[in-house]
Amino acid sequence: MTTRMEDVIIVGAGPTGLALAAELRRLGIGAMLFDRLVEGANTSRATVVHARTLEVLEPLGISDVMVARGIQLRAGQLREKGGKIKATIAFDELPTKYPFVLALPQNLTEEILVARLRELGGSIVRPIEATSLTQTSQCATLTYTAAGTLVQELSARWVVGCDGLHSMVRQAVGIDFTGGAYEESFVLADVEMDWPMSSHAAANTLELFLGDEGITLIAPLPNNIWRIIATQANPPQHPDVQDCQAILDARTVAGAKVHRVVWSSRFRIQHRVADKLRQGRVLLAGDAAHVHSPAGGQGMNTGVQDAITLANALTTAIRSGDESELAAWEEKRLKIAHSVVNTTDKMTKLALSSNPLAHLLRESMLGLMGHVPALEHAVARRLSEIDNR
Missing domain, CATH: 3.50.50.60 (FAD/NAD(P)-binding domain)
Known part of the structure; x- marks a missing residue:
């Protein structure tokens, strides 16, 4: 040795x-x-690269390079199936040089x-x-x-x-690594698709659909690729075009059409913190x-x-x-x-809860967010991590 x-x-x-x-x-x-x-x-x-991450990377001289290669998403829309907006989380008024979520x-x-x-x-x-x-x-x-x-x-x-x-x-x-695991699995897929919401302002937003089937997130990526994240009970190891299409049809808006899966995977998630x-x-x-x-x-x-x-x-x-x-x-x-x-x-x-009381609480919270700008702003700050300065 x-x-x-x-x-x-x-x-x-x-x-x-x-x-x-x-x-x-x-x-x-x-x-x-x-x-x-x-x-x-x-x-x-x-x-997703948040504002605070771009801030701390500035001394390395790469933040502007990252921004140039990514897509600036100015808001997140929380929707129900069919597209009705329940709440909007706006990032463009955050007190930072990077008032957006960077899709990279x-x-x-x-x-x-x-x-x-x-x-x-x-x-x-x-x-x-x-x-x-x-x-x-x-x-x-x-x-x-x-x-x-x-x-x-x-x-x-x-x-x-x-x-x-x-x-x-x-x-x-x-x-020790204290915590546990969730029962649900997640599907991750990067796809080429026709996305009916890309023709208007929603092209520069994160779209999160909440429904009885689970959570589904749609976000644009560079090079005309779309990211799909969805909860699913027993997804295949590598979801294909048909799998992704079924998720969109059941949970999002009419008119979405998946043409090709560039990359896909499934994963189980945990919640743990080292002692x-x-x-x-x-x-x-x-x-x-x-x-x-x-x-x-x-x-x-x-x-x-x-x-x-x-x-x-x-x-x-x-x-x-x-x-x-x-x-x-x-x-x-x-x-x-x-x-x-x-x-x-x-x-x-x-x-993810199927409990009717949890559904009622979720709907109440979304309704409150949709009518209280200060609450939406607080959520945006939390997600951006700028309060970790």
């Missing part, structure tokens, strides 16, 4: 790991970033982050899979396999787990630290914000030995994670 010492090792090269590595490089801190996959997933997955597929977000990381002299080492982790008061040491065979050790002053829901890093240091974000020389960020319902589109956003704020705290700790900023970072980010998980959990349970 050979042993090397790094300042920071980042496990996992999704948006959180990429943002952390790039920001550390910009701040003059060396960071080794590795991932177990031979290449990135290169699929759209998370497609995750593969493009990652592409932009990778390009900036390389400009700053960084890279991603692939395929490297961490298999175990030990630590002392001075460093953490990872044992890993390269290309599945070569076993080595790599040590760093700090190791950050950005390795997702099933984080090896989190499990290796024994941090802590630091154990000795090991830190957690992104999905390794918190996972939740996609309601509100805040998963990737919260992870990227974890990363950028962590980079600043790590830089101070490495340069001065003062770890007080890390303690403050952990406290604040845990509070935010619990807030996001609690909010999305309530939204999801209320929207």
